[in-house]
Amino acid sequence: MxxxxxxxxxxxxxxxxxxxxxxxxxxxxxxxxxxxxxxxxxxxxxxxxxxxxxxxxxxxxxxxxxxxxxxxxxxxxxxxxxxxxxxxxxxxxxxxxxxxxxxxxxxxxxxxxxxxxxxxxxxxxxxxxxxxxxxxxxxxxxxxxxxxxxxxxxxxxxxLARVDETDAVRWVTESAQARDTRFDPDAARELVDALGADMMLIASEFEKLLLYTEGRGRITLGDVETMVLAAKQRSLYELTDAITAKDRPRALALLHGLLNASDGGEDASIGHLYMLARTFRQMLIILEKNVRDSRAIWQVLWQGFRMPPFAAEELIKQARRYKSRRELTRALRLVARADLELRSSPANKLLVLERLILDLSAEAKPEALSSSTQFAMEL
Known part of the structure; x- marks a missing residue:
């Protein structure tokens, strides 16, 4: 080769x-x-x-x-x-x-x-x-x-330049072959995309996947989505992309895909809400600080509150779809309300999540700030 x-x-x-x-x-x-x-x-x-x-x-x-x-x-x-x-x-x-x-x-x-x-x-x-x-x-x-x-x-x-994504995918598949394992092409692409072609992270996750699939001789897309946290986060950023674009059908489809890929299904919904709230808070700061490129993100978002490198440009684009702080605080209030409903043991968690996605994807209407605003910001 x-x-x-x-x-x-x-x-x-x-x-x-x-x-x-x-x-x-x-x-x-x-x-x-x-x-x-x-x-x-x-x-x-x-x-x-x-x-x-x-x-x-x-x-x-x-x-x-x-x-x-x-x-x-x-x-x-x-x-x-x-x-x-x-x-x-x-x-x-x-x-x-x-x-x-x-x-x-x-x-x-x-x-x-x-x-x-x-x-x-x-x-x-x-x-x-x-x-x-x-x-x-x-x-x-x-x-x-x-x-x-x-x-x-x-x-x-x-x-020592950054590794090209195509070369990173080839490295994954060829390294797997050298270890008598087949790494499915779509799985290799997902691994590289999810980790932003960061070769140190890719090499680390590659070893974890080999251990996870030991004896099977094959690594699939499902294995990557199960074992690699960033792959799950990628799905979440795709969901927020559909929400900010007001694409309701795609947002609902992505929600169902996210739940199906979760180990706990609907029971993992609290974790998904936490990540949604975190992402909207990041967008709020990006909008308020008028961040326009990924380098500036690391100056306004502190350690422990930053997104993966692959998501930086995407999140800036999503944040700029909002015209005002009010629209983003509205989104945080909606997530906070859904969180309260889920913690109250509703009859159907999926309906709560679907309604949240539909509300988030709808055009904002003028409304007074509710008492749950502070809770939303803390969430």
Whole structure:
């Protein structure tokens, strides 16, 4: 099979590391943790025997140790290990205020005559490299170019960019095949979409799914929807999309699908109401703060109250369908009323939920604020 395009930079790096003549230094640039861990694992396998790691593996941060001391250590042969590997984090400290002429002069002097028994790996994880380089943030692009113009003169550059969704799906299916398991194409696509192509999360959920389906040899869409929380959340955001678009038939169909996919069926309705209230509260803040792009979301929504990355742009779009704060507080009041009904043991929970969805999908009418507003906001 053809190699994955998103993995090309790391594949070249690992091939060089395993060759007889690797470079003396490399820059691992980007914050894609999955690719970074792939590079690190490859370096350790090729150059650092497990029994020698205490003596030849150095994890260093430029916030704690100067580049002069690091270069001195790298230049000095080790009495305990035949080869040394240095992972140097905090690279942004080398590009702070001031020209850093002395630091770069020391780096230049080292790489003119490097220690052949040492490898320096500079980790620039303060930059985010998107799948499409043309969409890189202007500030990150400036920093990227500056690193390439300075350290790039002596070191190889390994771009740890975000993994393309198509490559992520292929990775899932091919990794499953290597483990004698078939990962259904629609299930692989759902896993990647639900987790926003975040490869660290995908790899973690992939292992959970393998354990869940052990002995069966196949992973289906139902398995993903059962085991992966984000897949359930995706269905919820599809429901709020239908509600905010005032599409009643689609909203009711999505409600029934959400209940059918829930382990507890109608008995899980309180949990669904909690997530609905949480989503409408997020939209209320987005509307009040006039958020227009996903980056601003992380500034207005605090830790523990943020949506998954895949839902950020979608939720902004949904929030902007509301013209005023009054419309969103009305939605919260309706959810609060339904919550009270469900906690009062109604004869038919499904009817309560269906009525709620129909009311939420209807055009708002002017009404006075009820006494349940405060409860709705707390919900």
């Amino acid at each position: 053809a190699p994955l395009r998103s993995f090309a930079s790391t594949d070249r790096f690992l091939a060089e590391i395993a060759s007889p003549t690797p470079r003396a230094g490399y820059i691992l640039i980007g914050d894609e943790i999955f690719l970074y861990e792939r590079c690190r694992k490859g370096v350790l396998q090729a150059l650092v025997p497990p029994e020698m790691r205490d003596f030849c593996l150095n994890d260093i941060d430029l916030a704690d140790i100067s580049i002069f001391e690091i270069l001195d250590r790298a230049q000095t042969p080790s009495l305990m290990a035949p080869f040394q590997v240095f992972f140097i984090r905090g690279l942004k400290n080398l590009y702070g205020r001031g020209s850093k002429k002395e630091e770069f002069a020391a780096i230049d002097a080292y790489f003119r005559s490097p220690n052949p028994q040492a490898l320096l790996l500079f980790v620039a994880d303060h930059l985010r490299i998107p799948t499409d380089l043309r969409r890189m943030d202007y500030q990150d692009k400036e920093r990227f170019e500056r690193i390439r113009e300075t350290l790039g003169e002596w070191c190889g550059t390994v771009e």
